[in-house]
Amino acid sequence: MTLPTDRSDVAADTVRGGPRRRRVRAQVRGVPLPLLVPALIGLAFLVLPLIALLVRAPWRSLPELLTSAEVWQALRLSLVCATAATAVTLVVGVPLAWLLARVEFPGRGLLRALVTLPLVLPPVVGGVALLMALGRNGIVGKSLDSWFGVTLPFTTAGVVVAEAFVAMPFLVISVEGTLRAADPRYEEAAATLGASRFTAFRRVTLPLIAPGIAAGAVLAWARALGEFGATITFAGNFPGRTQTMPLAVYLALQSDPEAAIALSLVLLAVSVAVLAGLRDRWMTAG
């Protein structure tokens, strides 16, 4: 549950990007103690729980715990759903970010606040809200059910919806920040050369903000992978269909803490690998 805040820090960091990091590295020798000490305490606070997980891991029984069919089922579902949720956020999130960054309209500030709301909203609240909207008895879900016979709760699609709901703000914020940093004169130049606004977006803006989109997509993917509250509230828990890794971890903790630690390790390893592997390639470019 501490993960979302960690990740919002990461989000802020990517907006600032690489140059600042390089500057810090150059000045590291002159860091004043009143800054260094709290900084190190902060670092220890974030890293210590992860170290504890490694220390307490049941290394000897790990291979056995991790080769069970349920673990792979949950991991595969997690990866598939997080990727699908990221695709959804890309399709609707990039245009939304463009709207927020490039178009002046009344109420834009309020809209931006609403878009970022899932960042601070407890995921369980998000899950409840999704049930009220898209549940079988929800304000939209009711029509979905009676017109198309589609119900989202308890389905894999429901997991994707829940994950996309909490992950979308990460992409929108990242892309909007990059868009604001990008010079609009390129688009204007394209327009003077006869390109329509959509062509200019497709041919000029999109390649220009690609690194920001990639960074946002990675963050959204990582957030979706770790999503728990909204998923268990909205999509329920059924192995192979809606039981993602975080749900498996939570329920394993009820009866088999060792298995829960082992599952947590897998999720941790996957998250770290993705964030570390993609960070240098994409995230510093913005």
Added chain:
Amino acid sequence: MTRTARRTGRPMQVAALGVTALLALSSCSSSDDSSSTKSDSSASASAKLSGTVTVFAAASLKESFTTLGKEFEKAHPGTKVTFSFGGSDSLAASITGGAPADVFASASPKTMAIVTDAGDASGTPATFVHNQLEIATLPGNPDKISSLKDLTRSSLKVVLCDKTVPCGAAAQKALDAGKLKLTPVSYEQDVKAALTKVELKEADAAVVYKTDVHAAGDKVEGVEFPESADAINDYPIVQLKDAQNTEAAKAFIALVRSAEGQKVLTEAGFLQP
């Protein structure tokens, strides 16, 4: 240009932090105030019981224990009963992890064993009630569910508790007793979550405790089934070794086991041991 984006982001984060900090502070100070003034006044009024009793209890005990807590506070002015309701297993895990609690009431002997095996209990746990399963259906029972077997119909969305929590284990036992195979749409993390899915009409039925159906009032309808007799849950209660307030903890357990306490519990749908 990035700066504007940052500037809009930061005050919001700061404000959110500030609000949570304020809330945390105010809730701390208010509870401190009330408990200290109460214990002061009780020192002069009744010499015996004072202070706070912290009770960790299974989620299914929420309604009846809340009532008993109020009765206890009324009977012993100056005392305060605070509850932590949750899944028995996670409560047991937090107790063995060092959570400050005086009394533990669990929904199954198995979860109680986690606490006693860790040496965190003082004395032997006593069974104070039984609970029986019931099927919770939508109000008016539109799907005409009359037996456990009816739940195996493929057109129905049924939720069960996960097998790792007591209500799920009991449901599995009942299904085994009836030689039935049931594929639910979800294994929920606790009995209240399972019931909620029916209350919200997302599921057509759930196998939950009789007491939960009772507590939900008109929002669900209960259907009894004979196989539930094979899956009766014992609820044990025990005083914890690290209890801060042993006298009050003893008194609370005595109230739960007294005729008065049993009356509250049976009214909520529990069975007497």
